[in-house]
Amino acid sequence: MNVQSSQQLIEDLTLDSNTPYLAVVFSLDGFNLSEAKILDYFKEHKGERYWFKSKENVFNKIGIGYLDGFTRSNFDSGTLDELKTTVFQKLQYIKLDESIDMKADLFGGMRFDDKKSSDEWMDFDMVGFHLARWQFDLEKNAGIFIIEKDELEKQGLVRYILHTLEGIERSSVKVRISSIKSEHEIFPEEWKNLVKETLNVLDSDFLKVVLSRQLLVRMDEHIDLNFIINRLLDEAGTYIVYFERKNSVFVSKTPEKLFNVFNNKLLTNAIAGSIPRTQDYRVNDANKAEFLRDEKNLFEHIVVRDSIIEDIKAYTHDIMYDYKPSIMENRYIYHLYTPIEAVLNEDANLFDVLYQMHPTPAVGGLPKNLAQEYIKEHEFYTRGLYAAPLGFISENNDAEFVVALRSMLIKGSSATLFAGAGIVEGSDPELEYVETTTKFRPMLNVLEAL
Numbered sequence: 001m002n003v004q005s006s007q008q009l010i011e012d013l014t015l016d017s018n019t020p021y022l023a024v025v026f027s028l029d030g031f032n033l034s035e036a037k038i039l040d041y042f043k044e045h046k047g048e049r050y051w052f053k054s055k056e057n058v059f060n061k062i063g064i065g066y067l068d069g070f071t072r073s074n075f076d077s078g079t080l081d082e083l084k085t086t087v088f089q090k091l092q093y094i095k096l097d098e099s100i101d102m103k104a105d106l107f108g109g110m111r112f113d114d115k116k117s118s119d120e121w122m123d124f125d126m127v128g129f130h131l132a133r134w135q136f137d138l139e140k141n142a143g144i145f146i147i148e149k150d151e152l153e154k155q156g157l158v159r160y161i162l163h164t165l166e167g168i169e170r171s172s173v174k175v176r177i178s179s180i181k182s183e184h185e186i187f188p189e190e191w192k193n194l195v196k197e198t199l200n201v202l203d204s205d206f207l208k209v210v211l212s213r214q215l216l217v218r219m220d221e222h223i224d225l226n227f228i229i230n231r232l233l234d235e236a237g238t239y240i241v242y243f244e245r246k247n248s249v250f251v252s253k254t255p256e257k258l259f260n261v262f263n264n265k266l267l268t269n270a271i272a273g274s275i276p277r278t279q280d281y282r283v284n285d286a287n288k289a290e291f292l293r294d295e296k297n298l299f300e301h302i303v304v305r306d307s308i309i310e311d312i313k314a315y316t317h318d319i320m321y322d323y324k325p326s327i328m329e330n331r332y333i334y335h336l337y338t339p340i341e342a343v344l345n346e347d348a349n350l351f352d353v354l355y356q357m358h359p360t361p362a363v364g365g366l367p368k369n370l371a372q373e374y375i376k377e378h379e380f381y382t383r384g385l386y387a388a389p390l391g392f393i394s395e396n397n398d399a400e401f402v403v404a405l406r407s408m409l410i411k412g413s414s415a416t417l418f419a420g421a422g423i424v425e426g427s428d429p430e431l432e433y434v435e436t437t438t439k440f441r442p443m444l445n446v447l448e449a450l
């Protein structure tokens, strides 16, 4: 960044009186920044920081300080779309480097069930989208600083941004390692019984329901967030969601995309059907071949796929997918996987798409309404952000939302982990229980000291 020419650009800028914020877009070229350094540098903003990294390394976004945005106590697509437009209309942009292609976006989402509440999730809104004051994208190697115009002092602005970037670069991140003191499964036997009872309720009208449970992990002391942030980078091939709000942190290493939209092209996928991955590649190869032929898993997968296609039909055209699923390989588990592509209709409201697609049958069930009601009534806790849609949305409707699986809620010295399994006719309660144990692994791995 050339200080003089950047400063000149700002001095020459005519401030538009209709927009309260100035968004300064800058390059990170020449700076050696990492996620851990950025988040640590802004530690006084604890409770207002997020990190959202794409599974395919397309973006790596960090947001600091929730300057603006909107929260709602229920989901109303029309209102949300208007609120979104209002927030973006408050921004006037200035690029310190013409070649950077970055704009501000909103990060957030909604709880699994926007009508069910419990104390555990009090810090998170039913629906909430945040405009961060500092936004970094380490994939784009660029950042944005948004400042209120009535606080703006043009002369010092470029120096202030530069000073901040240098400060981040210089900071050395201290990590305090904590150890797991106890692990406590919440109602394991009752959960297996619930699966048994559910098998009696399933029929040709109620095909599938995903039942989840919790594992409570107590650490020996207050969990150091730098430690969590460092551990999150450990496994590639999943998304990383790290979302602070007030005194809670929600963390997910989900493999599951709800959908993304870039240049009006919508990508989504069906992920359903699972087998564990072992340490032995020969066993894995044999299991994978068997998995692709296994009727229970194939059935579970195909109903999920068809339901997703049904959900996006009203908002898209030219839907394309492979008829046969492939296998998605994660570190501890394999899933049956079908990518689905479509073109978004011109008048589509992305909040409508989100509301229609959520919950996918991979986390709710089928039919969706029946399954959602069943979960609300029978599960032993409130899902909150577990299996909820979280992600970002930009002014021009580029967006990416994930389904927040393989996740946990951190408060103080404890973490609550979540995992579920799709229950269909023929499911074995003991095997489903083991499958949920496998699905706790990614978050246990984050918490376990090396």
Ligand SMILES: C=C(O[C@H]1C=CC=C(C(=O)O)[C@@H]1O)C(=O)O
Pocket: 210, 212, 271, 272, 273, 274, 335, 361, 362, 363, 405, 406, 418, 419, 420, 421, 422, 439
């Ligand atoms: C509900 C979860 O996983 C879903 C996603 C993929 C495969 C699943 C399954 O095979 O049951 C689940 O539907 C979870 O990880 O908590």
